[in-house]
Amino acid sequence: MASNRDKAKNINHCHAIILALSLIAWGHPAWSQSDAKYSAQIYKKNCAACHDTGNAGAPPLSDAGNWDNRLSWPRWVTNRRVINGYGTMPPRGGNNALSDQDVKDAVTYMIARIEAGPQKEAENPKKTSRRNKNKATPNNGKYHKPPQNRETPKDSYGDEVRLGKKIFTQTYKYARRYVGNEMSCANCHLDAGRKPNAAPMWAAYGMYPAYRRKNDRTNTLQERIQQCFRFSLNGISPALDAPELRALTSYMHFISKGVPVGVNMPGRGYPQIKKTGFDPNPARGETVYKTRCTSCHGSNGKGKNRPGGGYIYPPLWGGDSYNKAADMYQIKHLAGFIKTNMPKDQEGSLSDQQALDAAAYINTQLRPGDPRKGLIQSLFD
Numbered sequence: 001m002a003s004n005r006d007k008a009k010n011i012n013h014c015h016a017i018i019l020a021l022s023l024i025a026w027g028h029p030a031w032s033q034s035d036a037k038y039s040a041q042i043y044k045k046n047c048a049a050c051h052d053t054g055n056a057g058a059p060p061l062s063d064a065g066n067w068d069n070r071l072s073w074p075r076w077v078t079n080r081r082v083i084n085g086y087g088t089m090p091p092r093g094g095n096n097a098l099s100d101q102d103v104k105d106a107v108t109y110m111i112a113r114i115e116a117g118p119q120k121e122a123e124n125p126k127k128t129s130r131r132n133k134n135k136a137t138p139n140n141g142k143y144h145k146p147p148q149n150r151e152t153p154k155d156s157y158g159d160e161v162r163l164g165k166k167i168f169t170q171t172y173k174y175a176r177r178y179v180g181n182e183m184s185c186a187n188c189h190l191d192a193g194r195k196p197n198a199a200p201m202w203a204a205y206g207m208y209p210a211y212r213r214k215n216d217r218t219n220t221l222q223e224r225i226q227q228c229f230r231f232s233l234n235g236i237s238p239a240l241d242a243p244e245l246r247a248l249t250s251y252m253h254f255i256s257k258g259v260p261v262g263v264n265m266p267g268r269g270y271p272q273i274k275k276t277g278f279d280p281n282p283a284r285g286e287t288v289y290k291t292r293c294t295s296c297h298g299s300n301g302k303g304k305n306r307p308g309g310g311y312i313y314p315p316l317w318g319g320d321s322y323n324k325a326a327d328m329y330q331i332k333h334l335a336g337f338i339k340t341n342m343p344k345d346q347e348g349s350l351s352d353q354q355a356l357d358a359a360a361y362i363n364t365q366l367r368p369g370d371p372r373k374g375l376i377q378s379l380f381d
Contacts, residue, residue: 065169164251196267285361
C-alpha cells in the first residue's frame with residue numbers, strides 16, 4: 001500500500017502535468033486552414049496599422065532585429081502582455097471586443113510571419129509550427145536554410161552568436177564606438193544577413209579568405225568586416241581581437257551551418273544586372289525615385305528613423321549614409337540590390353534600366369567622402 005508521502009508525490013506530479021498542458025494549450029493552439037485565415041484577418045484589422053509600418057513606435061514585422069528579445073519570451077508571456085497592454089500598446093491592441101483566443105491567434109500569426117522572414121507572408125502559420133518550421137521556406141529548397149534562433153546553443157558560443165546578431169541588427173547600439181552613422185549591417189544585408197540575393201552572410205562566410213581588387217590583396221573575413229565598418233558605416237575599423245568582431249564572426253559562422261566551404265552558393269551577393277544598351281541616367285532615376293522610393297526613404301533621402309535609434313528605412317544619401325568607398329557607391333552593386341529587393345513588398349517590379357537609373361540618381365547625391373583619400377581630394381571627388 002502506498003504511503004501518504006507517495007500519494008502526495010503522485011498528486012503533485014499530476015498537478016505539474018496539468019499545468020504544463022494548460023500552458024501549452026495557452027501558447028500553442030491547434031490550427032486549421034480556416035483558423036489561419038481568421039487570424040490573418042484579426043491581424044490586418046487590429047494590428048497591421050502599427051506593426052506593418054512602425055507607427056507609434058511599434059516594431060514592424062519586417063524588422064527581424066527588433067524582435068530578437070520578444071521572440072525569446074514564453075508564448076504565454078507574450079499573449080498576456082498583448083491582452084493587458086504593454087508599453088505604448090493598449091490592451092488587446094485597442095479593440096476590447098477581441099477575445100483572449102482572438103489575441104492568441106493573432107500573436108501566433110505574427111510570430112509565424114516574423115520567423116518566415118520578409119520573403120513570405122505566412123498565410124498559414126501551421127506551416128511554420130515548431131515541428132515543421134525548417135520546411136517552411138520561400139525558396140523551395142534552392143537556397144541555404146540558416147538555423148533558427150531557437151537552435152542557438154545555450155553555452156558560451158551561443159552567447160557570442162546572440163551578441164553577434166544584436167550587433168548585426170543594431171550596430172549603432174552594440175558597436176557604437178566603431179560606427180560613424182546610425183545604420184546597421186542589416187540595412188544592406190536584409191533579414192539579419194539571412195535573405196538570399198541580399199548579400200547573405202551564410203553565402204559569404206565560406207568564401208574567405210579571398211582576393212579583393214579593392215585593396216589588391218587577399219582578405220580574411222574579419223578584414224572584410226573591418227572594411228564595412230569603415231566604408232558602409234562610415235566609422236573606424238575594429239581591432240582584429242575586438243569582442244564585437246569576434247561576436248559578428250560567430251554569428252556568421254552559426255547561420256552558415258551546413259554550407260560547404262569554397263562553394264559559390266546560390267543567392268550570394270547581389271545579382272548583377274546585364275548591360276541594357278543604355279547608360280544609367282540620373283535624370284530618369286530621379287523620376288523612378290520620386291514615384292517608387294520616397295514612401296519609405298523620403299523625398300530628401302533621409303529614410304525613416306526607428307524610435308530609440310537606427311532606421312526602419314535607412315538614409316540613401318546625406319551625412320548619415322554610406323560613404324564613397326562603400327560597395328553600394330558602385331552603381332552595379334546598388335542597382336542589383338534595388339532590382340532584387342526593392343521597393344519593399346514589390347521586389348522585382350522595376351525593370352533593369354529603372355534599377356540602374358535609380359542607382360545613378362542616388363549615388364549622385366551628397367554623401368561622406370572616401371576615407372582612403374585626403375579631405376581636400378574627397379571634397380572634389
